[in-house]
Amino acid sequence: MLQMIIAMMLFFVMMFGIGFILNMLMKTTWFPVYLFVIILLPIGIYYTWDDSMAFAENLQAYTYVDIAPAVTALVGAFVSGYTIRALRRGGYKMF
Secondary structure (H helix, E strand, O other): OHHHHHHHHHHHHHHHHHHHHHHHHHOOOOHHHHHHHHHHHHHHHHHHOOOOOOHHHHHHOOOHHHHHHHHHHHHHHHHHHHHHHHHHHOOOOOO
16 A cells, blocks of 8 residues: 555656646646646556457456556646646746
């Protein structure tokens, strides 16, 4: 259980940091969320997919230990977008 909590914190901080840097470089607020949903999530599903099992069995094979870090990473991407948006509204031109 401790490893899952640490993994969730690491994924949150990692996606927040990557999202914050991408937002500063590309001047797009929600790009990290789109990147996560369109590219990173399908890649993670592809590499854990087992072709010998049916579709429903593959979906049932995911547990909360698999889903919780992914959800916290998505939350980190959202928080980075809100942070950049708040900084821009606060008058910071660099962001």
